[in-house]
Amino acid sequence: MKSHWLMKDKPAFWLMTAIVLTVTLLPLANLVFPASSPLHITAYSISLIGKYLCYALLGLSLDLVWGYCGILALGQSAFFALGGYAMGMYLMRQIGNRGVYGNSLLPDFMVFLNWQELPWYWHGFDQFWFALLMIVFVPGILAFVFGWLAFRSRVTGVYLSIITQALTYALMLAFFRNEMGFGGNNGLTDFKDLLGFNVQADGMRAALLIASGVSVIAAFLASRWVIRSKLGRVVTAIRDQEARVRFIGYRVELFKLWIFVFSAMLAGIAGALYVPQVGIINPSEFSPLNSLEVVIWVAIGGRGTLLGAIVGAILVNYAKTLLTGWLPEVWLFFLGAAFILVTVLLPDGLLGLWQRLPSQKTKAGAV
Amino acid sequence: MIALAPKPGEVDASHGTILYLESVSVSFDGFKALNNLSLYIDKGELRCLIGPNGAGKTTLMDVITGKTKPDTGSVFFGQTIDLLKLDEPAIAKAGIGRKFQKPSVFENLTVLENLELALATDKSVWPTLLAKLNAEQRDNIDKVLLVIGLSEYRKQQAGALSHGQKQWLEIGMLLMQEPKVMLVDEPVAGMTHQEIERTAQLLLSLQGERSVVVVEHDMEFIRSIAKRVTVLHEGSVLTEGTMDEVQNDPRVIQVYLGE
Numbered sequence: 001m002k003s004h005w006l007m008k009d010k011p012a013f014w015l016m017t018a019i020v021l022t023v024t025l026l027p028l029a030n031l032v033f034p035a036s037s038p039l040h041i042t043a044y045s046i047s048l049i050g051k052y053l054c055y056a057l058l059g060l061s062l063d064l065v066w067g068y069c070g071i072l073a074l075g076q077s078a079f080f081a082l083g084g085y086a087m088g089m090y091l092m093r094q095i096g097n098r099g100v101y102g103n104s105l106l107p108d109f110m111v112f113l114n115w116q117e118l119p120w121y122w123h124g125f126d127q128f129w130f131a132l133l134m135i136v137f138v139p140g141i142l143a144f145v146f147g148w149l150a151f152r153s154r155v156t157g158v159y160l161s162i163i164t165q166a167l168t169y170a171l172m173l174a175f176f177r178n179e180m181g182f183g184g185n186n187g188l189t190d191f192k193d194l195l196g197f198n199v200q201a202d203g204m205r206a207a208l209l210i211a212s213g214v215s216v217i218a219a220f221l222a223s224r225w226v227i228r229s230k231l232g233r234v235v236t237a238i239r240d241q242e243a244r245v246r247f248i249g250y251r252v253e254l255f256k257l258w259i260f261v262f263s264a265m266l267a268g269i270a271g272a273l274y275v276p277q278v279g280i281i282n283p284s285e286f287s288p289l290n291s292l293e294v295v296i297w298v299a300i301g302g303r304g305t306l307l308g309a310i311v312g313a314i315l316v317n318y319a320k321t322l323l324t325g326w327l328p329e330v331w332l333f334f335l336g337a338a339f340i341l342v343t344v345l346l347p348d349g350l351l352g353l354w355q356r357l358p359s360q361k362t363k364a365g366a367v
Numbered sequence: 368m369i370a371l372a373p374k375p376g377e378v379d380a381s382h383g384t385i386l387y388l389e390s391v392s393v394s395f396d397g398f399k400a401l402n403n404l405s406l407y408i409d410k411g412e413l414r415c416l417i418g419p420n421g422a423g424k425t426t427l428m429d430v431i432t433g434k435t436k437p438d439t440g441s442v443f444f445g446q447t448i449d450l451l452k453l454d455e456p457a458i459a460k461a462g463i464g465r466k467f468q469k470p471s472v473f474e475n476l477t478v479l480e481n482l483e484l485a486l487a488t489d490k491s492v493w494p495t496l497l498a499k500l501n502a503e504q505r506d507n508i509d510k511v512l513l514v515i516g517l518s519e520y521r522k523q524q525a526g527a528l529s530h531g532q533k534q535w536l537e538i539g540m541l542l543m544q545e546p547k548v549m550l551v552d553e554p555v556a557g558m559t560h561q562e563i564e565r566t567a568q569l570l571l572s573l574q575g576e577r578s579v580v581v582v583e584h585d586m587e588f589i590r591s592i593a594k595r596v597t598v599l600h601e602g603s604v605l606t607e608g609t610m611d612e613v614q615n616d617p618r619v620i621q622v623y624l625g626e
Contacts, residue, residue: 231496233480237473244471247432248544249459249490258492 011307011354012224016217022049023213027206046205048321050277052314053212057219057270059297059313060306061263064223066295067304068232069259070239072157074291075164076267078171079139081285083268085175086138088188088281089122090131091199095192108190109183119181128195135272136265143264144257151253151260156242165288172286187282188275199276212273216310219266223306226262235259296339302349311350378445378462378547380410385578386431386548391440392602393426400426401437402602408548413574415589416582417613418599419622424582425468427599428550432465433458444548460490464546468553468582470533474526478517478536481525482508485540507543514569515539530557538569548578555588567591598622 007013026049029041058080065071097104101111105118124130146167150160178184191199198204226232234255237245246252275281284290294313301312316335323331346353378385386408393401401423408414416424429435430442433455442450448461459465473481486504489495500508512518515535520528525536534554541549551570555563563585571592573579583589589596589610596613598605600622606613613619 226496229496230483230498231492233473233476233484234495236475237484240473240475241471243434243455244467244473245484246455247434247459247465247467248485248540249456250484250495251456251491254492255495258496 011351012220015307015310016220019053019213019217023053023210027209030202031206043202043205046202046209047277050205050209050212051274052317053209053216054270054274054277055294055297055313055317056310057212057216057273058267058294059301059309060216060219060223061266061270062294063298063303063306063309064226064263064266065260066298067306067309068227068239069235069256070242071256071260072161072295073164073260073263074161074288074295075168076263076294077288077290078164078168078286079143079264079267080271080274080290081168081171081175081281081283082139082142083135083271084275084281084285085182085188085271086125086131086134086268087272087275088191089125089134089182090128091191091194091276092188093122093126094194095190098192099190107183107188109178109186110181113178115181122181131272135268139264139268139271140261143261147257147260148253151256154253165291168286168291169288172283172288175283175286183282185283187280189280189282191276191279194276199279205277208273208277212277215269215273219269220306220310223266226259227306231255231258293335296335298349300338300342300349302346302351302353305349305351308349308351315350379447380445380547382446383409385410385445386580387441387443387446388427388431389441391427391430391437391442393423393430393435393437399602401430404440404599404603406597406604408578408580411575411578413570413579413581413592413594415593415596416580416599417584417586417589417596418605421601422599423602424599425552426602428465428552428580428582431458431550432463456490459544459546462545462547463550464541464544464548465550466537466541466552466554468556470530470537472525472528472533472536472540474524476525477522478512478525478528479508479521481536482511482539482543485543487543487545511539511542514542516565531559531562534558534566535562538566546577548580549573551579551581553583554581555583555585563588564591 026041026046029039030043030046033040058076061079062073062076065073092107095107099108099111101108103111106115110118125134150163155163174180175182176185182188193199194204234245234250238252238255242252271285297312297316298309299312300316301310302308316338319334320331323334342349348355384407386406388404388406391401391404392399404423404427406427416427418424426435430437431450433450433453436451444450444461444463450458453461473484476484483500486507488498488504509518512521515538517532517536517539520532525533528536534557538551538554541551554570555566558566567588570579570581581592593610595607596610597607598613598619605618605622606616608616
């Protein structure tokens with residue numbers, strides 16, 4: 001019975017199937033076939049696709065607040081980066097005495113700064129379960145405090161967008177400082193192990209790819225459930241007629257807060273999966289530009305559809321990989337042009353285009 | 368202690384009055400939208416508010432529903448609930464519902480979903496996430512759909528309804544909230560003659576059970592439903608009485624320039 005809706009929702013069914021096949025077949029092709037075989041997939045490709053899936057999860061998280069609740073949050077990367085730092089801190093503690101300075105307690109950058117003790121907020125990160133909690137709680141708490149202040153004061157629209165940009169910019173500047181204790185502009189890197197296994201090993205890369213795929217599917221199903229609940233309808237109503245929702249007795253700010261915190265937690269998970277696959281986290285992940293790119297992925301894929309965010313994130317980042325390889329200087333122009341074209345010609349994004357295809361129209365019996 | 372003393376938080380209309388507005392003034396940048404206005408609405412009555420544009424009708428509704436806080440004056444719901452201390456959702460929860468001048472239904476939701484959102488139930492976040500309609504609530508929605516004549520449109524997106532149907536849906540949403548006081552701003556704007564007649568019947572059928580305050584420009588409509596009419600002018604009450612009394616009042620005639 002559970003699969004019933006999935007069979008009816010064809011786009012969701014195909015996308016989920018594609019993700020499942022990707023995360024099972026590609027690692028197989030990587031592990032089973034030797035490097036000389038034409039069927040071999042390189043470890044680099046595995047990590048690259050894992051990265052796309054992390055971006056897909058990040059896009060999905062933004063679609064919840066922007067597509068469904070109408071909050072154009074331009075600081076989504078901040079939550080992504082915080083989740084990434086939480087994972088990075090765990091990975092740093094795993095290095096142990098294998099660092100350049102061989103200090104069993106302090107990460108290299110702290111030894112370099114002549115620090116004698118581990119800062120209090122680094123405690124506990126040697127435990128994986130603790131890091132997992134922080135991956136969702138740190139972004140969640142920041143979103144809660146920020147959202148509580150902003151939504152209660154009824155900051156909306158462009159003002160909210162600007163403050164979210166300021167938030168991520170402020171975090172970037174803070175994390176650049178060595179005194180913060182997060183490795184300054186170098187960030188956290190030179191990771192060795194994750195749960196006792198080498199992060200560079202093919203098996204680990206495959207496991208991370210699978211974890212990313214599973215996370216995207218789980219987050220998609222959870223988001224879909226939220227959006228189809230009565231809370232989802234209240235959130236959609238807030239997007240369309242915020243004042244009206246208050247007059248029928250809902251505390252609009254608490255509903256916004258809930259979806260904002262939920263979204264920040266998903267972004268944190270995305271960041272945590274991203275870091276071991278790229279091998280580094282540094283303050284540039286907080287860059288305001290990164291958050292703007294997420295908005296473009298969602299717009300291109302189709303906002304307010306969940307699936308569109310996933311498709312948009314993967315396609316745009318694939319295009320980015322290709323274009324920055326061929327013509328690096330053209331990429332930003334391409335991105336800008338794609339955003340303008342989609343906004344003008346396809347307000348519902350690529351997913352909207354697919355739904356407007358003649359064959360789909362007749363199926364839906366549209367007027 | 369009187370045996371029937373209401374619980375705290377419940378509306379105490381034991382003196383026959385459910386809404387008290389006393390000496391309320393609101394000014395926007397020096398313009399007095401409401402000027403020392405006093406108004407009392409009785410329990411179960413149907414009151415019509417008329418007045419030329421800018422008389423303060425909509426501002427009055429904004430003050431009652433918590434959208435606008437007055438500079439001076441007091442607003443009480445029953446004898447115990449001070450509305451000035453509550454915000455919009457709290458006032459809605461206490462039992463004051465509002466229909467807006469411009470139909471503001473949720474266009475991307477279906478007719479059924481619009482009514483479901485308005486339904487009187489626990490409206491805090493977690494219960495809303497887990498909410499499922501029970502049989503009684505479904506019956507309630509069906510009843511309201513019947514009353515507003517939208518039964519066969521239940522699955523339709525509200526945005527696709529005609530203007531008159533949207534007005535009806537808004538009234539339906541108001542009914543779902545089960546308010547004790549309904550503030551109805553221009554319910555028949557853009558309606559056909561038949562629709563206007565049905566709206567009049569509906570509003571008349573509600574009085575007694577609830578207090579209904581109607582703001583409307585359509586004098587014919589007002590005449591067909593009104594028992595008591597309050598005329599607002601420049602932010603205060605000009606006069607109050609039956610439709611005939613009001614229409615023959617020379618001050619009213621002057622304000623409306625012979626209407």
